Amino acid sequence: MELIWEGIKEAINLLVSGDPEVWEITLLSLKVSGLATLISLSIGLPLGTWLALSRFRGRQFSLSIINTGMALPPVVVGLWVSIFLWRSGPFGSLGLIYTPAAIVIAQTIIAAPVVTGLTAATLQQLDPRLQLQLLGLGASRTQMILALWREARLPLLAALMAAFGAVISEVGASMMVGGNIRHQTRVLTTATVLETSRGQFAMAIALGFILLFLAYVVNLSLTWIQQRGAK
Amino acid sequence: MDAPVLEVHDLCVKRDDRVILQAEHLQVYRGEVLAVIGPNGAGKSTLLLVLSRLLTPDRGQIQFNGQSVYELNEVVYRRKIGLVLQNPLLLNSSVFDNVATGLRFRRLPGNEVKRRADTWLNNLGIAHLRRQRAGTLSGGEAQRVSLARAFAIQPQVLLLDEPFSALDAPTRARLIEDFHELLAATSITTVFVTHDLDQALYLGDRVAVLLDGRLCQVGPPQEVFSAPANPDVAAFVGVETVIAGQVVSSQGGQIGIQADVLQLEAVGEVVVGREVFACLRPEDITLLPCGERAGSDPSPKSSARNRVAGHIKRMIPHGPLVKVVIECGFPVVALITRSSANEMELEEGSPILASFKASAVHLIPR
CATH class of the missing domain: 2.40.50.140 (Nucleic acid-binding proteins)
Structure with a gap:
């Protein structure tokens, strides 16, 4: 118990004193996971919409692949991104392995199926006649889709939260493709793993607190937007 | 009525190789209300979807103001019409925003959107609800919002798919009354789909009958209801x-x-x-009791040229009326008031005389 108590005290001290390394790790985590979530959104929202509204052969199979992708293990993603970005791999010449960009790529692969799958499920829940009604009121196809997104904004924001939650908390892929290099690719989750393995519990607890706090603040903001839209 | 706004030629829509809608020729004239009647599954909604270009027919031509709709840009054409579906299908926003939806799709300036939306909120008696969320409205209020949304875009043709069918009777009656006044005031060309014959009679300038996907008859309500084109139409319109x-x-x-x-x-x-x-329509048949209870004159003088004797097979209460099925070698159905049935002491099995004028008989070639 004393170990935990000491760790908590040290964590508060680190946070209050504004330790530069802690800040650096926190900002990098936010940047990398925020960017990965945004890219996932720009891929997943149109793709999920297309899957929900189109009728084509193989649509059900595509949806099942996307739904499977929602449970993609981060270490598997880390493994395949590593293979592709490895110096001798297909994209090795880009020199992305062990860079923040590699982490963004891996996290995007984790989050995109979440956004796509939840977008498709959300839009399929809407009354299909709503599309006809919107078009019948003179909407262009783009206006119709925007109106449907607006109509489904609450579950779509939940999809965004789920995607951000999935990437800010994953460690396997970030560790494998980022390498947890100090001042370069160290993010909150990989740093927590490292500090724990070194027995530096105070630092690990501090990082854990920050991770939780960050996830809470982001989700609080999105929940606020979501509930504002519900009124 | 002058030139047709909408004209349909040789229309055919199939689903899974089965014809679900077929119409050789249908015209909708400027300023008229065309009531399309038919039972469920007759193809009425399909006709509206085809007219609004939300469904492409397998064959046929639709002309809008003399021009093929397929030569027009789809969105441009749809912005000239207004569609109201059976359920209000309102968006999860305020009543005002819902009424403004179609106007915003047309990118009208904000002050014009506000002016038109406010006008139609007033016209449909829902101005007091303008800030309310659509999800909190009653069925009648929601349908008023749906109608205001369609009227606000000032369409050249208004297409309505059974907009009153999901409402309770008093709400429906009030809304139909208001809708009738609005149609009269605006003279918007309207195609109105319903399976309710009373609504068709009340609102329609002309009636089109769709049965099993076939357009069977088009004409003034009186003509369709009193002179049906074939036995199927006759059965549907209550003959x-x-x-x-x-x-x-x-x-x-x-x-x-x-x-x-x-x-x-x-x-x-x-x-x-x-x-x-x-x-024969049931309301055109008069019943005379015969036998012991008939009184002194078994065959009173009457201008009705037809008189057939039989016995009452069934008596079915029908609101304030009673439907009397008489067996005279073939079944004859009459509709009389409850008080008449009571005064004549009618009961199942009793002998009866059914009379009707020669002019009440409508002939359809076999």
Whole structure:
């Protein structure tokens, strides 16, 4: 118990004193996971919409692949991104392995199926006649889709939260493709793993607190937007 | 009525190789209300979807103001019409925003959007709800919002798919009354789909009958209801007595028809020998009790040229009325008030005389 108590005290001290390394790790985590979530959104929202509204052969199979992708293990993603970005791999010449960009790529692969799958499920829940009604009121196809997104904004924001939650908390892929290099690719989750393995519990607890706090603040903001839209 | 705004030629829509809608020719004139009637599954909604270009027919041509709709840009065409579906399908936003939806799709300036939305909120008596969320409205209020949304875009043609069918009777009656006034005030060309004959009679300038996907008859309500084009239309519009017979005499517009052992009289111009269906509406039949209870005169003088004897097979209460099914060798259905039934002491099995005018008999060639 004393170990935990000491760790908590040290964590508060680190946070209050504004330790530069802690800040650096926190900002990098936010940047990398925020960017990965945004890219996932720009891929997943149109793709999920297309899957929900189109009728084509193989649509059900595509949806099942996307739904499977929602449970993609981060270490598997880390493994395949590593293979592709490895110096001798297909994209090795880009020199992305062990860079923040590699982490963004891996996290995007984790989050995109979440956004796509939840977008498709959300839009399929809407009354299909709503599309006809919107078009019948003179909407262009783009206006119709925007109106449907607006109509489904609450579950779509939940999809965004789920995607951000999935990437800010994953460690396997970030560790494998980022390498947890100090001042370069160290993010909150990989740093927590490292500090724990070194027995530096105070630092690990501090990082854990920050991770939780960050996830809470982001989700609080999105929940606020979501509930504002519900009124 | 002048030139047709919408004109349909040789329309055919199939689903899984089955024809679900077929219409050789249909015109919708400027300023008229065309009521499209038919039972569920007759193809009425399909017709509206085709007219609004939300469904492409397998064959056929639709002209809008003399131009093929398929030569027009889809969105441009749809912005000239307004569609109201059976359910209000409102968006999860305020009543005002819902009414403004179509106007915003057309990218009208904000002040014009506000002016038109406010006008139609007022016209439909829902101005006090303008800030309310659509999800909190009653069925009647929601349908008023849906109508205001369609009227606000000032369409050249308004297409309505059974907009009152999901409402309770008092709400429906009030809304139909208001809708009727708005149509009269705006003179918007309207195609109105319903399976309710009373609504069609009340709102329609002309009636089109769709049965099993086929456009069977188009004409003024009086004509369709009193002179149906075929036995199927007759059955749908409430002509409950259809008697098969053959024209045996025709002189000076008066026709004699042999139906089984009976001879009926009708008016019209049909050649002798022609096989026909004689159709009768139940409200055109008068009943006279016969037998011991009939009184002193078993055959009172009357202008009704047809009189058939039978016995009452069934009596079915029908609101303030009673539907009486009489067996006279063929079934004849009459509709009388409860008080008449009570005064005449009618009961199942009692003998009865059914009389009807020659002019009440509508003939359909077989």
